[in-house]
Amino acid sequence: MSDLTTLRTILDPTEAPDLPDESFELTQSDRTLTDVDFKTPAVGYFRDALQRFSQNKASVTAFVIICAIVFMAIFGPGMTPYGFNQQNVDLRNMPPRIPALARIGIATGHRTLERRRVEFLEDTERYPMGSIIELRNPTVISGVEVVDVVVDYYAYLGVTGSFWFGTDYLGRDYWTRLWRGARVSLVIAFVSVATNLIIGVIYGAVSGYYGGTVDMVLMRICEVIEAFPRVVVVTLFILFFGTGLFSIIMSLIISGWITTARLVRAQFYRFKLREFVLAARTMGVRDSVIMFRHVFPNSVGPIITRTMFAVPLAIFTESFLAYIGLGLQAPEPTIGVLLSDAQRVLLNYPYQSLFPAVVISALMISFNLFANGLRDALDPTMRGV
Amino acid sequence: MRTIRNSAWRRCAALMMGLLVSGMLYAAGGQQAARPAATAESGYGTLRLTAGRPLETLNPHQQAATATADFLRLIQGKLYRFAPGPGGTGYQILPEIAAGEPVQVDDEGRVWQIQIRDGLQWSNGEPLTAEDVLYSWRMVMDPLLLNHRANAFHGSQVQVVNALAYATGDAAWDDVGIRLDGNTFELRLILPVTNFMLKNFLTGLPVSVVYPPLYEAGMNADRTQTNYGTSIDTMVSSGPFMVTNWIQGAEYTAMKNPYYLYADRVSLAGVHTRVISESGTVMQLFENGEIDFVELSSADFQRFREDPRVIEVPGRSVQRIVINLLSTEKPILQDVRFRQALFWATDRATSARISATIAANYIIPTTHVMDVTDGTLYRNTPEARAILTPNLGYDPQRAKELFDAAMADAGLDRISLQLAYHEGVEERRAVSEYLQEQWREIFGGRLQITLQAVPSSQLAATLRAYPNDDNAFELGWTGTGHNDFDPVSALAHYYSGTPRRKGPYFSDEYDELYRTVLQMPIDDTQGRLELIARAEEVMLRDASFVPVNQGLSFGLVSDRVRFATTDGWSIALGYGWKWAAIVD
Numbered sequence: 018m019s020d021l022t023t024l025r026t027i028l029d030p031t032e033a034p035d036l037p038d039e040s041f042e043l044t045q046s047d048r049t050l051t052d053v054d055f056k057t058p059a060v061g062y063f064r065d066a067l068q069r070f071s072q073n074k075a076s077v078t079a080f081v082i083i084c085a086i087v088f089m090a091i092f093g094p095g096m097t098p099y100g101f102n103q104q105n106v107d108l109r110n111m112p113p114r115i116p117a118l119a120r121i122g123i124a125t126g127h128r129t130l131e132r133r134r135v136e137f138l139e140d141t142e143r144y145p146m147g148s149i150i151e152l153r154n155p156t157v158i159s160g161v162e163v164v165d166v167v168v169d170y171y172a173y174l175g176v177t178g179s180f181w182f183g184t185d186y187l188g189r190d191y192w193t194r195l196w197r198g199a200r201v202s203l204v205i206a207f208v209s210v211a212t213n214l215i216i217g218v219i220y221g222a223v224s225g226y227y228g229g230t231v232d233m234v235l236m237r238i239c240e241v242i243e244a245f246p247r248v249v250v251v252t253l254f255i256l257f258f259g260t261g262l263f264s265i266i267m268s269l270i271i272s273g274w275i276t277t278a279r280l281v282r283a284q285f286y287r288f289k290l291r292e293f294v295l296a297a298r299t300m301g302v303r304d305s306v307i308m309f310r311h312v313f314p315n316s317v318g319p320i321i322t323r324t325m326f327a328v329p330l331a332i333f334t335e336s337f338l339a340y341i342g343l344g345l346q347a348p349e350p351t352i353g354v355l356l357s358d359a360q361r362v363l364l365n366y367p368y369q370s371l372f373p374a375v376v377i378s379a380l381m382i383s384f385n386l387f388a389n390g391l392r393d394a395l396d397p398t399m400r401g402v
Numbered sequence: 403m404r405t406i407r408n409s410a411w412r413r414c415a416a417l418m419m420g421l422l423v424s425g426m427l428y429a430a431g432g433q434q435a436a437r438p439a440a441t442a443e444s445g446y447g448t449l450r451l452t453a454g455r456p457l458e459t460l461n462p463h464q465q466a467a468t469a470t471a472d473f474l475r476l477i478q479g480k481l482y483r484f485a486p487g488p489g490g491t492g493y494q495i496l497p498e499i500a501a502g503e504p505v506q507v508d509d510e511g512r513v514w515q516i517q518i519r520d521g522l523q524w525s526n527g528e529p530l531t532a533e534d535v536l537y538s539w540r541m542v543m544d545p546l547l548l549n550h551r552a553n554a555f556h557g558s559q560v561q562v563v564n565a566l567a568y569a570t571g572d573a574a575w576d577d578v579g580i581r582l583d584g585n586t587f588e589l590r591l592i593l594p595v596t597n598f599m600l601k602n603f604l605t606g607l608p609v610s611v612v613y614p615p616l617y618e619a620g621m622n623a624d625r626t627q628t629n630y631g632t633s634i635d636t637m638v639s640s641g642p643f644m645v646t647n648w649i650q651g652a653e654y655t656a657m658k659n660p661y662y663l664y665a666d667r668v669s670l671a672g673v674h675t676r677v678i679s680e681s682g683t684v685m686q687l688f689e690n691g692e693i694d695f696v697e698l699s700s701a702d703f704q705r706f707r708e709d710p711r712v713i714e715v716p717g718r719s720v721q722r723i724v725i726n727l728l729s730t731e732k733p734i735l736q737d738v739r740f741r742q743a744l745f746w747a748t749d750r751a752t753s754a755r756i757s758a759t760i761a762a763n764y765i766i767p768t769t770h771v772m773d774v775t776d777g778t779l780y781r782n783t784p785e786a787r788a789i790l791t792p793n794l795g796y797d798p799q800r801a802k803e804l805f806d807a808a809m810a811d812a813g814l815d816r817i818s819l820q821l822a823y824h825e826g827v828e829e830r831r832a833v834s835e836y837l838q839e840q841w842r843e844i845f846g847g848r849l850q851i852t853l854q855a856v857p858s859s860q861l862a863a864t865l866r867a868y869p870n871d872d873n874a875f876e877l878g879w880t881g882t883g884h885n886d887f888d889p890v891s892a893l894a895h896y897y898s899g900t901p902r903r904k905g906p907y908f909s910d911e912y913d914e915l916y917r918t919v920l921q922m923p924i925d926d927t928q929g930r931l932e933l934i935a936r937a938e939e940v941m942l943r944d945a946s947f948v949p950v951n952q953g954l955s956f957g958l959v960s961d962r963v964r965f966a967t968t969d970g971w972s973i974a975l976g977y978g979w980k981w982a983a984i985v986d
Contacts, residue, residue: 106836260854365705
């Protein structure tokens with residue numbers, strides 16, 4: 018039987034029209050058909066995501082900013098000769114002075130001394146030669162002539178060096194403390210997020226994979242833990258373990274993993290009945306291998322996105338706790354501790370609020386933009402959502 | 403025709419306008435003419451203040467916080483009251499509910515008679531009688547009510563016979579050394595006091611008067627609680643002002659009391675206080691002219707240091723670090739050499755500079771008056787000066803030697819101690835951080851201090867917990883206010899028989915000195931001075947406390963306020979707001 022006849026039989030012999038074999042001609046019978054190798058390298062899931070991410074300018078910029086801040090957090094404190102707790106009480110609350118920027122009127126090291134008595138302006142013991150820059154707002158208070166005196170505060174105190182970001186209430190270099198604080202804040206954020214990730218993935222995987230009663234019990238436990246107010250939890254940790262990194266990180270972990278667990282659970286529900294899982298199970302693969310080798314890789318995209326969103330949240334939470342007095346103990350700085358201290362002297366030394374505020378704002382925005390970019394790259398269906 | 407009508411209309415309008423302006427001018431003139439009369443009767447101008455904490459109660463038997471006490475001093479009637487001296491200089495003690503000077507009955511000064519004035523009135527117009535005073539005094543130490551100020555008649559040099567026993571339920575009221583015969587009280591005291599000491603005692607809030615009908619009406623069934631002073635409707639004023647408004651946690655107002663005995667001396671129409679805890683907000687309000695007084699933080703003081711309106715006020719307590727010499731976990735704290743090392747390693751001059759305070763290498767503050775007849779301050783006496791350590795008690799070399807010796811005997815290479823400080827008190831934290839670093843440098847890193855911020859109430863409770871817990875704390879900040887006119891009161895806190903002390907201190911020598919000075923003839927000022935100085939020296943030698951600084955605050959007062967005294971602030975009167983005037 019010819020090939021054509023065989024083909025007809027296979028298709029439907031009863032319905033096949035009665036066509037002579039001569040009407041047909043076999044094509045491509047002169048060569049062997051095979052798959053052709055790709056001329057370009059194969060693009061995998063993550064490479065594809067990377068390509069999409071690199072096209073997102075906002076996210077790339079955010080990533081650069083994050084890298085810059087992380088770089089400064091690591092190397093910034095070492096860029097000055099001062100230690101983060103090196104005190105010089107004669108140079109308290111010095112204004113910022115950056116020689117390169119001073120020429121254009123930024124960070125000049127000038128300060129306005131308010132309501133100074135006019136009678137003392139000629140006293141070079143109080144105002145060394147060349148320290149007075151400008152006199153403003155002359156007025157009379159209770160019969161005494163006073164004036165606002167703009168001074169070069171470094172000349173006023175006889176200081177030759179420069180503090181780029183000024184000094185704090187104990188004369189400690191603010192640049193050093195800021196980057197040291199950023200380092201501690203980032204450590205708190207990364208450690209807590211990483212721990213949350215590990216707990217959340219395992220918990221969510223078990224809950225989602227096994228489902229049923231196990232899922233019901235595990236999820237109810239989540240709800241109970243989630244009901245504890247965070248501030249109460251922090252206070253209790255501080256009460257029992259004292260203030261420090263451990264208490265802060267634990268307070269961020271105690272309920273922080275639940276969101277990750279729910280996300281992973283949902284992903285496992287989505288994938289656990291797919292054919293490849295069924296095939297693995299049929300072949301007798303162990304549950305743990307199915308969970309973490311076959312199902313988990315399909316959840317990596319959302320998990321990475323969620324993790325990137327969690328980092329700024331952890332930084333912000335740490336700052337909030339420090340702001341309400343539940344942060345690290347002095348003299349260790351964090352961005353939150355610096356902000357908490359600075360807001361009390363906001364009207365007198367606004368630069369002390371400005372620098373940590375800029376850094377934390379940059380971190381928050383950058384991590385959010387970065388996470389947005391990752392989400393779009395890893396899961397294009399979510400773009401713009 | 404139209405022109406004529408318009409012209410008439412204009413004339414009519416001009417006439418109306420003229421009448422209106424005339425009426426307004428007349429009314430304004432009338433008001434100006436009426437103002438002096440209003441000033442005399444109801445006062446003029448409202449003093450606008452702020453308080454960092456809410457008003458807790460209007461019951462003088464229950465008040466604890468400073469802000470509450472400041473307000474109660476405006477509205478509570480007392481037997482005697484501090485007032486500006488003649489010509490606005492110094493002070494005098496005016497008999498208020500008392501008719502005159504207390505009369506000394508015995509030779510030693512333990513029995514006194516005080517006559518109550520006739521014709522006094524509460525702010526509601528009802529008569530204020532000696533029976534009301536008796537009721538108030540009985541209630542403050544009532545054994546069932548357990549008032550916060552129940553120690554009023556046994557907690558100071560003025561100790562009424564059996565007052566403590568009555569307050570604890572161990573004696574009947576009839577056994578208490580307070581008798582009322584007609585309009586005259588007789589007080590029997592355990593310790594001798596002078597005329598001034600007794601009057602000073604009777605200027606206190608705890609012994610001021612409460613309105614009996616409302617105090618009784620507010621009692622619960624078993625008489626363990628009263629709601630007196632929990633609102634403006636459950637109390638009646640008797641002082642220079644009467645409370646007219648109290649919005650819990652927000653504001654409170656007192657207006658001039660027309661029934662007050664010395665109403666003619668009160669110039670203000672009222673005092674309005676807003677509760678604002680944020681110092682930056684208070685500063686903003688002052689700069690906007692919305693309040694008349696602001697207490698400056700050390701940062702604000704740097705800003706306003708040359709402002710002629712700034713008033714400097716010494717604090718009434720010495721801030722010190724208590725060392726837990728009972729600690730079993732850190733037994734080296736029991737070694738006096740180790741404690742003295744901390745004393746000598748403390749750079750008080752720099753600490754004072756950081757916190758804008760007064761460096762203090764002493765326990766009894768500079769505000770204490772040794773001799774009320776000439777106003778001599780204890781700290782200015784040769785005896786008190788003689789016990790002061792040189793260089794404000796700062797000698798790093800000596801500190802290092804003492805530290806090394808103590809550590810060697812204890813077999814320690816390094817030690818870590820925890821220093822608890824008041825949360826939210828920035829100056830305290832700054833000094834703690836400074837000492838942490840300074841001590842680390844002096845002792846070559848062998849002493850590591852960890853800092854712990856603790857709420858004030860919790861810190862006080864921790865320091866008081868040593869009788870039940872040897873390891874309740876290691877190091878902790880404290881400062882205790884005393885009676886400025888009685889230096890002995892500053893010693894009481896360290897006497898081993900004093901209850902609820904903040905931190906342990908035990909010394910037979912000190913206790914003996916304290917008991918002796920209490921029993922000394924009250925007019926032997928020199929003898930008392932020598933014993934007080936000796937007791938302070940013993941206390942400093944034993945170094946169970948490291949004195950660091952004495953508080954110093956700075957006030958900025960609006961130009962519209964005129965103080966009744968030339969100094970603005972004094973030990974006896976404070977700012978004397980009740981006697982101030984407004985000059986708009």
